[in-house]
Amino acid sequence: MPAGFQQLGGETVTGTLALSVFTAVLGSLEFGYNIGVINAPQKIIEENYNATWVHRYGQAIPAGTLTSLWSLSVAIFSIGGMLSSFCVGFVSEWLGRRKAMLINNLLAFMGGTLMGLSKVCRSFEMLILGRLVIGAYCGEAGIRLDPYVRGRDSANQSARGAGHAAPILGLEQLLGGEELWPILMGLTVLPTVLQMALLPFCPESPRFLYIVRCQEHHAKRGLRRLTGRQEVGDLLAEMKEEKRRMDMERKVSIAELFRSPLHRQPMVISILLQLSQQLSGINAIFYYSTSIFTKAGVQSPVYATIGAGVVNCAFTVVSLFLVERMGRRTLHMLGLGGMCVCAVVMTIALSLLDTVPAMSYVSMLSIFGFVAFFEVGPGPIPWFIVAELFSQGPRPAAMAVAGCSNWTANFIIGMGFQYVAELCGPYVFLIFAALLLFFLVFTFFRVPETRGKTFDQISANFHHASADDAMMDMDMELNKTSTELDYFGDESIN
Template identity: 80%
Template sequence: VNSKATVTGTFVLSVFTAVLGSLEFGYNIGVINAPQKMIEQDYNATWLQRYGEPIPSGTLTSLWSLSVAIFSIGGMLSAFCLGFVSEWLGRRKAMLINNLFAFIGGSLMALSKLCRSFEMMILGRFIIGAYCGLASGLTPMYVGEIAPTSLRGALGTLHQLAIVTGILIAQILGLEVLLGSQELWPVLLGLTVVPTVLQMSFLPFCPESPRFLYIVRCQEHQAKRGEQEVGDMLAEMKEEKRKMEMERKVSILELFRSPLYRQPIIISILLQLSQQLSGINAIFYYSTSIFIKAGVQSPVYATIGAGVINCAFTVVSLFLIERMGRRTLHMLGLGGMCICAVIMTMALALLDSVPWMSYICMLSIFGFVAFFEVGPGPIPWFFVAELFSQGPRPAAMAVAGFSNWTANFIIGMGFQYVADLCGPYVFLIFAVLLLFFLIFTFFRVPETRGKTFDQIAANFNERSVGGMMDMDMDMDLDKPSTELDYLGEESIN
C-alpha cells in the first residue's frame, strides 16, 4: 500500500479522535496515585460527619482499596461485552455512546467531595472503569481496521502512546502545587470529561471502519466512500469477506473448543498476561513508595521522571515496530525487563549497607519502564487484532481484554500484601514470570509485520502439527489460503 496516498486529513482526524479514548484510559490509571492522602482525609471527614467518630483505619484501608480496584472490575465487565457492543453498534457509534459512561463517571467523582459521599466516588470509579474497558478494546480495533497494512504497526502503537501520555498528564496535574491539593482534587478527577467532550465533538466527522461496513454490514458502497486507498484495501477485504462467509460468527466458548482458534487465543491471552504480570503496574501504582524506600529525595518527581521515560520509549517503539517486527521487540522488552528486575532486587536488598545503591535502584526502575514500552506495552493489544479475522475478532478482543483487566485487578489488589511479605525480593517473582513469557514468545508467537490478515492465518496453517495434508497447496504465504480454515490449526495435544 502506498502509505503517502492513504494519510488524508480525515484519516488523521479519525486516528486522533479514536486515541482520545486511550488518553482518557491512561489518565484514569494515573490520576488516583497522587491525591491518595487528601481523598482519605475527605473519607474520614465524611465518616465523622455521619457517625460522629473518626473512621476506623481498617475501614479506611478497605474503602481506599475499593476506590482503586473497582476501576478494574468495571473494566473487566465491560471488556467482556466488547464483542457484542462493537458488532451491534459498529465501532464508531460504540465509541460515541461509550462516552456517556465517561461523562457520568467523571461527574460523580468530581462532585463526591461537595456531596460528602465516598459512595459517589466509588461508583464514579466503577463507571469510568467500564468506559475504559470498552475504550481499551474499541480504539485498537478501530485504528487497526482503518489503517493500511504498511502503517498498522506504527498506528497500533499510538494506542499505547496515548495511554502513557494520559498517565503522565495525570501525574503532573496531581502535583500538590497544581491540582493535587485538598481543595482541588475533585477538579483533578473531573478533568477526565475534557477528552470525552472532544471525542464526542469529533466522532460525527469520522468514517465508520470500512472493514466493518464491508465485511460485517455488507455495504460495499459505504466502505469505498470511507476508504481512500481503495484498490489494495478492497482486494484484501474482499478476500477476507469471502473467507468470513465460509466461517460463522464465533462465540467465546468456540474460541477455546475449536482447534482452529485454540492456539491463536492462547497466544493472545498469554501476551495480555505478559503485559500485566510483568510488574509494570506494581511500579505505577506504588512508584512513590518504592522511590521513598530507595531513599530518593523527591519521590513524586522521580515518579514523573518514570512517566516521561514511559512516553519517550513508546515513541521509540513507534519507529522500531515496522522495522524490527512485533515478535523481536516483544522479546527484547521482556528480556530487558527481566534483567532490570533482577538488578532492582539486588539493589533494594543491599540498600541499607550500600547507600549509593539507591541510584542503581532508580536506574533499574527507569530501565524497566523503558523496556516495557519497547515491547510488552504496545504489542499485545494489536497482536490480537492481527491474529484473528473478522469472524472471531470481536470475541477474541473480548477474551483478551478480560484477561488483561483481570490480571490488572489481581496486581492492584495483591501487590502490596506480597511486597510486605517478600520485601525487596518481590521483583524476583516478576523476573521469573518475565523469563517464562520470553520463552513462550520465542517458541510460540509468529511474526505478523507487513502481512495481511490472510497471510498471518496461512502462517498458522504452516506451523500446525498433525494432519491437514490436503492443505499443502495453501501453504505458500504469498497466496491467500482458500480453505474453510481461516487460522486453521490442528490442536497440539
C-alpha cells in the same frame, strides 16, 4: 483512522482523515490518563477518606480498612474494563463504530462526574463507583479504538502514552493539592466532551458500512471524504476481498475456541501473552509508584513518578519505530528479559537501602528501566500477536477472551500489590522477576514469530504441532494396547 485503511502509504492526509484519527484516539488518551491519575495524590485522597470516616463514625479509619478501600479504588477500574470488554463486539456491530463511541462517552462523563463530586458529597463510595464506570468506558474504548484507527497505531499508542503523563497534573502545586484533587479526577470529562463534539463531523467506518451493513454507496462516500480521491475502487476491492473471506468463514464462539484443537493452542498463547503484560508488575508501578519511591528513600517521590511517566511516553514512541523493523517475538523477549533484570536490580537496591543510602538512585533508575522495557515489548506486542494468530472467524471471540484475561490480571495486581508488598517488603519484585522469567521461557519455546507472515503460514505451524501431538497420542495408545495384548498373551500361556 476508520477500519479499512491499512494501506494508505503515500496518500495525502486530508483534513477529514486527520480529524477522524485525532477524535478516535482521544479515547486512548483517557485510557492512559485514568491508569496513572490516581497515583500521585494517593496520600491526600487517603486523608480525605479518613476525614470522611471521622465525620461519619467519630473515629479515625482503621489502617486495614484504609488499605482495602484504597486498593479497591485502584483496582475496581479493572473490573469495569473486564465487564465491558465482552460487550465491545456486540455494541459495535449493532450501532457502528462512531455511534458506539458516542454512547460509550456517556460512561466517561458519568464516571468523571462521580469522581469529581466525591469530596463535596463526602463519599469515597462515589469515587470508587466512578472508577468502576470509567473503567467500563476504557474497556470498550481500548479495544474498539484499535480497529477504528487501524493503520494509524502510532497515533493510538502515542495518545495512550501521553495519558500516562497524568502524574504531572497531580503535583501539589497544580491539581494534586487538598482542595483541587477532585478536579484532577474529574478532568477526564474534557476529552469526552471534545470527542462527543467532534464525532458528528467524522465519517462512519467505511469497512463497517460495507462489510457489516452492506452499504456500498455510503462506504464509497466515506472513502472519498477520508482520502480526498474520487476513485477509490482499489480500497473498495480490498474490503470486498475481506468480506468474501469473512463470508466463507463462520464466526467461532468462545466455547468453541477452547474445544477446537485448531484454536486451543493459539488461544492459550494469547492468554499467556496478556498475562505476561499485566503480571509483569507494570501496573504496580503505574498505580503505586509514589509509595514505592517513598519506600525507596527518594526525596521527591512525586517528581520521580512524573519521571516514570515521561520515560513511558518516550519509549512508547521508540517502540513504534521498532515494532515493524524487529520481530514481534524478539521485541517481546527483549522487553521481558530487560524487565526481569530491572526487577532483580530493584530488589537488590531496596534491600541494601538501609546500609547504602545511594541505592535510592539505583532503585529509581531500575524503575525507569522497568517502564522503558515494558513499552518496548510487553506493552504493545501481545495485542499485535493475538490479532495475527486468528483469522476473521475466531478473532472477535479471541480478542474478547484476551481482553478479559488482561483486565483480570490487572485487577489482581491493583487489588493485591499493597498486601503483598507489606508481606514481602523489599523482595516483592522478586515475584515479578520469577514471573517474567517464566513468560520469557514460554515465549522462546511456544510463541511463533508473526511479523511478515500470512495467517495461513502461522496456522500451518499450529497444524503441524497438532498433528505431532495427535501422532504422539496415537503411538502411546498403540503402545498401551500392545502391552495389554502381551500381558493377556502371557496369562493365557500360564
